[in-house]
Amino acid sequence: MALVELRGVSKSFSKGDETITPLDNVDMDIESGEFVSLMGPSGTGKSTLLNLVSGIDRVDSGTITVAGTEVTKLSRSRLADWRAANLGYIFQTHNLIPVLTAYENVELPTLLLKLSSAQRRQRVELALEAVGLSDRADHYPRQLSGGQEQRVGIARAIVAHPKVVVADEPTGSLDTETSEQVQVLLQRLNKELDITMLIVTHDTDVAQIASRQLVLDRGKFLEKGDEGSMSSQPQPTPHLFQQ
Numbered sequence: 001m002a003l004v005e006l007r008g009v010s011k012s013f014s015k016g017d018e019t020i021t022p023l024d025n026v027d028m029d030i031e032s033g034e035f036v037s038l039m040g041p042s043g044t045g046k047s048t049l050l051n052l053v054s055g056i057d058r059v060d061s062g063t064i065t066v067a068g069t070e071v072t073k074l075s076r077s078r079l080a081d082w083r084a085a086n087l088g089y090i091f092q093t094h095n096l097i098p099v100l101t102a103y104e105n106v107e108l109p110t111l112l113l114k115l116s117s118a119q120r121r122q123r124v125e126l127a128l129e130a131v132g133l134s135d136r137a138d139h140y141p142r143q144l145s146g147g148q149e150q151r152v153g154i155a156r157a158i159v160a161h162p163k164v165v166v167a168d169e170p171t172g173s174l175d176t177e178t179s180e181q182v183q184v185l186l187q188r189l190n191k192e193l194d195i196t197m198l199i200v201t202h203d204t205d206v207a208q209i210a211s212r213q214l215v216l217d218r219g220k221f222l223e224k225g226d227e228g229s230m231s232s233q234p235q236p237t238p239h240l241f242q243q
């Protein structure tokens, strides 16, 4: 079974008298260790797809299974716990809480996990180290550059050691150089920590860092190129999250 599996997933929205159906009976498989990019015209349902995979929104019909858990079956309260432990979400505009430090922002999702305070501290420190921001732990978002803020957002997404990270235009608000640094970081997390990635982007350069490129157009996925899954390539031993 694929790590992420969508079967017959449909989702509609009503706007006044109009019904929009961005996803109509779609299937998708993402294997463990893959890095998948998703492109497509505006309004085709890419963000909707990420929201469904992460359980932020509910399907109208169909099933979504992530790492053996059928997320479409979970109650709202169990979904929150499941998401905190299993799935990281990187936003375009990082959504950091301005009154919390970088450390506290990264710590936030771990408060939903059953961890001792020592384990929690260790996770946060490892996540900040993974994104190269150990020295900024006590800084508030306003004291960080746009790229650093995004890296804190990435640390927050990986702090629970999720199997899957989804990202919605993670480089969309960054300049070219900072975008390239974030792309390298995402690739590293995929290869070194074996985190399966699904990223939505409008940038073809960003899409090309993925091992598999998909395009969502008029409710269907088109494969742009399949170089094979990252999991079939030799992987360095994950070293950051061994404990």
Ligand SMILES: Nc1ncnc2c1ncn2[C@@H]1O[C@H](COP(=O)(O)OP(=O)(O)OP(=O)(O)O)[C@@H](O)[C@H]1O
Residues within 6 Å of the ligand: 013, 014, 015, 020, 022, 040, 041, 042, 043, 044, 045, 046, 047, 048, 049
């Ligand atoms: N909560 C909602 N209520 C009503 N309509 C919605 C809602 N969320 C999304 N939509 C509509 O569903 C369609 C798909 O939206 P979505 O944000 O998934 O597209 P997208 O492919 O991510 O677009 P973009 O590339 O511009 O970010 C759009 O027509 C959007 O207006």
